[in-house]
Amino acid sequence: MQTTISQYINNLFPQFEPALKQLLAEVATLKTFAAGEMMMETGQYFKSTVLIVEGRAKLYRQGEEGGEFFMYYLEPGNACALSLICATKQETSEVMAKALEDTTVLMIPIGMMDDLMKNYKTWYYFVLETYRTRFQELLEVIDGVTFKGLDERLMFYLTNQYKKLKTRQLSITHQEIATDLNSSREVISRLLKKMEQRGELSLQRNYIEWLK
Template sequence: MANVLLLEKFNHILDENIINEINHVGIVKQFQKNDIIIDINQPMNYIPLLLSGNIKILREDNLGDDLLIYFLEAGETCTMSLTCVMGSSKSKIRAVAEKDSSIILIPVNHIQKWFHENHSWRNFILESYQSRFNEMLETIDTIAFLKMDERLFKYLINKTKLHDSNILTIKHQDIAEDLHTSRVVISRILKQLENENKIKLSRNKIEVL
């Protein structure tokens, strides 16, 4: 299974040699929706490559509340965890399965070796850094410059793209936690968006129009 998914998700990025090495040394793990894949202060001995599913990457504030940084899709890796691995430090993020996901974990001792020896792996890592950096800048801009109703609608649009569906099965509390606000605020703004004919609300479901 891992080899099939590796070929499907990474053969346009990584060459055959590195895919074979990943398949040989990697450890495949399955996670269910809402499982914690990487936790804050966890020692980083592996980096994850996402074979299927989606993962949300979160930061924690001083009160223990989470703030959504970005999402990972199949064919991507978390460069924040890679940074911790390269610096021999503990995780600064929490990675949570957005839906059932399959991941292959690569031991740290292979990562730097491949970076120096394999052109396709080096390009993949550098491009991943650029993509995640751009997403973090977008998150900062969203928090700094958008009002909460704009942030919420943007969040819903991104979710529909992530799940390839304009109908989202999600609780108001889950949205509030991702956007670092209260459920009451989210419920009020969702009703506002419905009145503006941007969404349609039903029990634990939101249809983006």
């Protein structure tokens, strides 16, 4: 009842051409991270390119004085954009990646990158598309921080959670939100309370119901 590499590839990357699927099935290996485990830390070297096939991970930036700042999630079918670029150049990671649930990834040896890129058009499209979406996501992140107040950013954050998790019942603490937004718990609590008073959500312990 365990999913094989081929099955993962067929389900999550149907657009890959048959020869590419077969090649990946041969050279890729699976690796599993427990919920909460760090998948990548700043300064670490990439040994392989990573495709998420199960679970969910969050990518965030860490400031010098220990602050954190959430960038985006990686979900099944996503590649870690940085592992695509940095792997080929023996660069180190610029971000932290943490498994939010038990997460399984497909690891492709970095030596394969050149070959894949040159010989498999669907791979090359996949890589470009990955960059494009991540770049765009970073731009949105920048917009948020530069042009919007914390209230709007919080709203955006919650909407995003709802969209990604497909449930209005979010199991999350105020502290977690504060950390992701690089703010402080009290401020987030106050803003949430205001939103509750406006009828936009309902607050319980460890739990927020999004009503919009």
